[in-house]
Amino acid sequence: MALPRTAATAVLALPRGDAPPVTTPRDPAREAAKRELSKRMYHENDPGLLQRALNAFWDWVDKLFSAASAATPGGTLGLVVILLAIGAVVAALWWRLGTPRRTPTSSATLFDDRPKSAAEHRAAAEAHAAQGHWNQAVQERMRAIVRSLEERALLDPRPGRTADEAAAEASRTLPSRADRLRAAARDFDDITYGGRDAHPRVYHRLAELDRDLERTKPVLANSAQSTAHSARQGAAS
Template sequence: MTGGLWAVVTAIPLDPDAEEARRLLREELAKPPYRAAEPSWFDLASKAFFDWLASLFSGADGAGGGWLPLVATVIIVGILVTALLIWGVPRLNRRRTATTALFGEHDGRSAEQMRSAASAAAASADWSLAIAEQFRALAAGLSERTVVAVSPGTTATDFARAAARALPAESAALREAAGAFDEVRYLDHQGSEAGYRAVRALDDRVRQARPALPEPAELHAGSSDGALS
């Protein structure tokens, strides 16, 4: 018994009537120390929530009943959906990683960024660079769409051959574009405006085309016709 309450009790006559005793107790319990000890609205709400949660996992006999499997399933599905939203589908993630490898160890640009670089080079009449950047954009675009999967050692000819399986109508144009890339990238040939515009037109057509292959063709290093780096 606290000191305040004891003082009230000792101050009450030995034989007070019931009404007087109740009045004195109400006055004492209304003081701040007693009010502070009462549970807050948050305490009451928390207790109600946890009581409700516990009721889901216990039936009348104390067993989990049919609620436990249902709640566990909902939690697992929620975790899986959240993971897919954050990290994406695993297969697509592997393709995006390969896209970065297409441009070399330190080049993580997207296909659109490569196209912008090609346009800037063309505006400066640097046709060799414009052709190289436009071909990289073409390859990166197909990799991002998961039409063709590439590895760090993929060559221009390898890529053109795999892309032709998905886009047979562009087989000849793909071979010519790969040859133009190899010439300006590895053989020090001077590119031309016509060569750049041909690769750009091919890229434009490929972006609108519907590939014939339902799954991306896996590529591996092996040809010496010029790596896409």
């Protein structure tokens, strides 16, 4: 049936956007399946928010690793070799330099304001060692060594003395222990001033030196001069 000319013209003049939307009837079976699968019983074992975040993170790491291996000569094997080499360098530096401190000590003295006996320093060192506080244990053991030498009159009591000065002065009367005394002073300085963390073996080395020094007889200045004079006379004859 032909429309009147005016009606046909009006229909053709309608904009395309005003045309009624085309709809399709919903699939009853699909809607029923969606309603069924939305029930809670089907989602009890779904990963939580944290697990989904971790999965997304590891997916990102995997993509990053794949991109890096593609850009590295030798592919995945070459990337693994490079990472192992970097890890070895970092481990070597960490072992050599020790754990860095956040705030390095700018100044420190061998002894604090309140004087303690060698026995008190040894007791404090053992208490720190028992708790695994090796830095404090090494410091207290070095103080015990120096205080013991002062108590034996092998060193003059002098406030402000450094560990290096104590080792150098003690080496004059204990020449057979000079190397170990200097090593102990270096350990003390590295921990107190250099920001290094002490290892248990460092403390045990100082404790053994402390015990050894107690059994070591000093070489007095007069005895040393007499020995040198006797040696010179023997050489002249």
